[in-house]
Amino acid sequence: MTRSTVWRAVSLAAAVAVSTLAAAPAAHAGTYAKTKHPIVLVHGFIGFDNILGIQYFYDIPNKLRDEGATVYIASVNPSQTTEFRGEELVQQMKQWAAKDGVTKFNLIGHSHGGPTVRYAAGTLPTMVASVSTVAGTHFGSKVADDILAGTTPGGGFDQTATAGLKLIAWLSGNKTTSDADLLTALKALSAPGSAAFNAKFPVGAPTTTCGTGPEKASINGNSMRWYSFSGTSVKxxxxxISDAILAETAKYFGTEPNDGLVSKCSSHWGRVVKDNYTWNHLDEINQVLGTIGANSPDPVSFYKQHANRLKWAGL
Structure with missing residues (x-):
């Protein structure tokens, strides 16, 4: 079940990315989300920035722009170490800054994008105003732990899955397509891999087990805001169709609250604003193609509200 679950997830990500075109963005309508510094959206594991018009953060960049926000969408490797992905993000930030005269960014990362934006903040703190993570894999994922325990390195499964990940990277135009590797990413997403990363980038960590961290914290004298959010629903x-896959991966967590891939406690970093939205791991980014539970909050509105929070914080 472990191998088929992951392969179905890889296949689903590729299928969603190539099957439908996103609608064209509407004209600007307001200033509700107009932050002082641009927003950068960073995708997670098996993710992409945009494939044939399909946004990973489905319809979210367009709606943020409609409300006055300047939004950049990062393109990082879908399956690599946090440091590898983080360095790609850092280089893109430098390019955007040089091109557009930007001095600081508000970073928002989903899933593996959470630790990825923390790497950027720790490496380039002078250019980061805030760090926000949605279902960040800060303390790893039991799914990754269990898959690693049952996967033989160099076997047919990891090679086949890696080929699928390279396809996603190629379709998204990522320049490091050949570096995508399933086992490398899973090790980074494991509990031991996350612990090693946290030891190098500890700022914003919860002060108690499954607790909250500081809303304001500095790196090398550079103050920034830290926020985290997550869902705890699966079906x-x-x-x-993705709900069925996440229902399988959710079994790894037993009775621990989770969104199908990340536990509630693992998502905590900085100020925990809310950790029990009625979302699963894909609902958090308005996928698949905006198919959200009837009684769940609108993910697009959530991102606009958080941009407004940053705006009123002077960020």
Missing amino acids: TNGWD
């Missing part, structure tokens, strides 16, 4: 919409 949210019977018409969403």
Whole structure:
């Protein structure tokens, strides 16, 4: 079950990315989300920035821009170490800054994008105003731990899955396509890999087990805000094919609250604003293609509200 679950997830990500075109963005309508510094959205494991018009953060960049936000969408490797992905993000930030005269960014990362934006903050603190993570894999994922325990390095499964990940990277135009590797990413997403990363980048960590961290914390004298959010639901919409996959991966967590891939406690970093949205791991980014539970909050509105929070914080 372990191998088929992961391969289905890889296949689903590729299928979603190539099957439908996103709608064209509307004209600007307001200033509700107009932050002082641009927002950068960073995708997670098996993710992409944009493939044939399909956004990983489905329809979220467009709606943020409609409300006045300047939004950049990072393109980092879908399956690599946190440091590898983080360095790609750092280089893109430098390029955007040089091109557009930007001095600081508000970073928002989903899933593996959470530790990825923390790497950027720790490496380039002078250019980061805030760090926000949605279902960040800060303390690893039991799914990664269990898959690693049952996967033989160099076997047919990891090679086949890696080929699928390289396809996603190629379709998204990522320049490091050949570096995508399933086992490398899973090790980074494991509990031991996350612990090693946290030891190097500890700022914003919760002060107690499954607790909250500081809202304001500095790196090398550079003050920034830290926020985290997550969902704790799995089956949210019977018409969403991804719910069935996440229902399988959720079994790894037993009774521990989770979104199908990340536990509630693992998502905590900085100020925990809310950790029990009725979302699963894909609902958090308005996927698949906006298919959200009928009684769940609108993910697009959530990102606009958080941008407004940053705006009123002077960020």
